[in-house]
Amino acid sequence: MNAPNRIPLCMSLIALATLTGCLSVKTEHEIKPIQITMDVNLKVQKDLETFLDQPDNGEVRERRRARREAIVALVKNGMAEEGNDGYLIENESADKAAAKLILQENTDRKVAYEAIAHKNNQKVDDVAKRAAEMNKKRAQ
Secondary structure (H helix, E strand, O other): HHHHHHHHHHHHHHHHHHHHOOOOOOOOOOOOOOOHOOOOOOOEEEEHHHHHHHHHHHHHHHHHHHHHHHHHHHOOOOOOOEEOOOOEEEEOOHHHHHHHHHHHHHHHHHHHHHHHHHHHHHOOHHHHHHHHHHHHHHHO
């Protein structure tokens, strides 16, 4: 290639390099909220621990408090045990009165779990499993 042909080629390359340097790119960012599971779990645990102390849980609170000692005795005597799902499991040795008491307790536990789940925007099963962990620790 001779010198006169190189000049337009060089000029074209310089112009191309200059024009590409003038291009700008605009990006958009979307900021999404992050749900922090640990805070929710702590809140659920606190609500489970204090459920019986909350004034707005009147009837359920009173029924569960009234049968608390009887439930503890059922578990100690082997008529019932704490399940992994947050509810009491009736053992074969349970009589009709024990079975009725277990059913009443499980019904009230479900009401409590539903209220806590709704309050914390959680699934009822997740709250119940969390309660199961706490109940098993207490039973030991």
